[in-house]
Amino acid sequence: xxxxxxxxxxxxxxxxxxxxxxxxxxxxxxxxxxxxxxxxxxxxxxxxxxxxxxxxxxxxxxxxxxxxxxxxxxxxxxxxxxxxxxxxxxxxxxxxxxxxxxxxxxxxxxxxxxx
Amino acid sequence: xxxxxxxxxxxxxxxxxxxxxxxxxxxxxxxxxxxxxxxxxxxxxxxxxxxxxxxxxxxxxxxxxxxxxxxxxxxxxxxxxxxxxxxxxxxxxxxxxxxxxxxxxxxxxxxxx
Numbered sequence: 001x002x003x004x005x006x007x008x009x010x011x012x013x014x015x016x017x018x019x020x021x022x023x024x025x026x027x028x029x030x031x032x033x034x035x036x037x038x039x040x041x042x043x044x045x046x047x048x049x050x051x052x053x054x055x056x057x058x059x060x061x062x063x064x065x066x067x068x069x070x071x072x073x074x075x076x077x078x079x080x081x082x083x084x085x086x087x088x089x090x091x092x093x094x095x096x097x098x099x100x101x102x103x104x105x106x107x108x109x110x111x112x113x114x115x
Numbered sequence: 116x117x118x119x120x121x122x123x124x125x126x127x128x129x130x131x132x133x134x135x136x137x138x139x140x141x142x143x144x145x146x147x148x149x150x151x152x153x154x155x156x157x158x159x160x161x162x163x164x165x166x167x168x169x170x171x172x173x174x175x176x177x178x179x180x181x182x183x184x185x186x187x188x189x190x191x192x193x194x195x196x197x198x199x200x201x202x203x204x205x206x207x208x209x210x211x212x213x214x215x216x217x218x219x220x221x222x223x224x225x226x227x228x
Contacts, residue, residue: 102214
């Protein structure tokens with residue numbers, strides 16, 4: 001049974017470059033969340049997709065961050081003009097539709113390092 | 116504004132003994148509380164949850180206790196095993212907030228042989 005997968009597992013980029021992080025949720029899960037974990041911190045919510053509804057972007061830290069979810073499945077988180085403070089582990093999670101369970105299943109994360 | 120707090124960054128316990136992890140929260144409207152376990156280079160994995168209408172939930176060696184009046188929950192692991200060494204995150208969520216999780220900073224548990 002496939003879990004949530006993310007790619008790449010590690011990404012090193014130079015300050016000012018754009019990066020794209022990919023998430024493949026569990027098949028049949030309509031809800032998809034992005035979080036990030038900075039060093040020594042807990043997980044911080046970034047953005048949420050539910051089915052075909054407009055995403056909840058309330059957690060995005062700046063307008064350099066954006067995400068999309070194509071066909072209700074794969075999601076891409078894009079960070080433009082990366083800064084050193086963007087260095088973190090970016091985690092994707094998926095879950096069943098609201099009302100069918102609260103448990104979120106996490107991928108292994110993408111460790112982003114901005115030099 | 117951190118709504119979920121884990122004030123102990125680390126815990127060391129001897130194998131076979133009880134591990135007690137604590138978590139405090141500020142939002143009395145939270146519907147569910149969850150504990151996740153995380154190994155290095157892996158994503159968090161779900162351990163156990165509790166609804167806000169309950170005060171205890173047990174699953175094998177893991178028991179979560181909720182004290183709503185104190186806005187406090189705890190995770191008990193008994194007996195502790197070497198494989199329990201990991202980072203444990205407390206999380207809370209609201210149905211009205213689309214179940215987005217608010218996480219504590221985590222507690223690193225080390226089980227000594």
